[in-house]
Structure formats: structure tokens, C-alpha cells
Amino acid sequence: MxxxxxxxxxxxxxxxxxxxxxxxxxxxxxxxxxxxxxxxxxxxxxxxxxxxxxxxxxKLNFEKLGFGTLVMVLIQVKSKATDTFEAFENAVRSSPSLLSCHLLSGSEDYLLSLRAKDLKDFERIHREELSKLPGVSGMQSLFALREVLSRDASPSMLSGS
CATH class of the missing domain: 1.10.10.10 (Winged helix-like DNA-binding domain superfamily/Winged helix DNA-binding domain)
Known part of the structure; x- marks a missing residue:
């Protein structure tokens, strides 16, 4: 134990x-x-x-760096087989534009997040990186209109609440 x-x-x-x-x-x-x-x-x-x-x-100021567009991408994979997940996750790790990738429960399989300069830059990322991810059967992009809260840990994690 x-x-x-x-x-x-x-x-x-x-x-x-x-x-x-x-x-x-x-x-x-x-x-x-x-x-x-x-x-x-x-x-x-x-x-x-x-x-x-x-x-x-x-903690970077993405706006100042020219990457003001925050995009979350929901991914569905074709198969729930282990090799499909492994191939997808390996490809994600080598995708230079992605900031995070989370395996999900529910109807979607993964949540990706990335920063783009603008819509044209996101189109390039979509074409050159996202569309080439293996095993994908569905993809939905969500654009953040404004960041309301972003922190690495919540105060309740430290207070035991």
C-alpha cells in the first residue's frame, strides 16, 4: 500500500x-x-x-505573444481498441501546436486545447496537424470568447475542502 x-x-x-x-x-x-x-x-x-x-x-501572456485565440477541440475516435488510443496519443504528443490533451468519459473521447494567432492560423493547424491525427471519426472545435478563470490549482485543494 x-x-x-x-x-x-x-x-x-x-x-x-x-x-x-x-x-x-x-x-x-x-x-x-x-x-x-x-x-x-x-x-x-x-x-x-x-x-x-x-x-x-x-505564466505566459498569450495575447501579447500574438496567440490570443484559445481553441478546445473535442475528438471522437473510430475504435475503442487500445492500439487506436495509443496511436492517437502518440500523434498528439508530437503535435507542436497542442497545449493539452485529456482522455474523457462520456460521448467524446478526448479534449485538446491549443492557442492560435487567429482563425487563419487555426485553419493551418487544423489542416496540418488535427486532420492528420490517426483514428479520428469526429471533431468539434470550440472557440473561447473570453477567459474567465485560469489557474493551476484551486484554493480548495490546499484547504482540504
């Missing part, structure tokens, strides 16, 4: 502080957790080595 370390109030405060901006000094983490800086730094490294923190990356 795997034993998962439970996050205590110190770890929770450290993770919450890191979620605010992605990076923080040991002193800032210590202040947030009411620990010394070195103690907070040790806890952060333990959270990383235990896999609670998978990594750090910048």
Missing part, C-alpha cells in the same frame, strides 16, 4: 505562496509559512522530491 504524505499547514502555506507567483525566496516562503527561511527551503525541496511540486514555469 502506498503511503502519501499529508500536507500540513506549513507545506500548504508554502505551496499557496508558490502558486501566487511561481517563485519565492526561502525567506518569503518562511514568512508565508511562519518558519525560518532555511526550514521553508528544506520543505520546498521535500515537496519537489516527493512529487507534490512537479516543476516551475512562467
Amino acid at each position: 502506498d503511503f502519501e504524505m499529508m500536507l500540513d499547514r506549513f507545506d500548504t502555506a508554502i505551496v499557496a505562496r508558490l502558486l501566487e507567483g511561481g517563485t519565492a525566496t526561502n525567506a518569503e516562503l518562511g514568512e508565508a509559512a511562519r518558519l525560518s527561511g532555511p526550514a521553508a527551503g528544506r520543505r520546498q525541496r521535500l515537496l519537489e522530491s516527493d512529487g507534490y511540486i512537479k516543476g516551475y514555469s512562467p
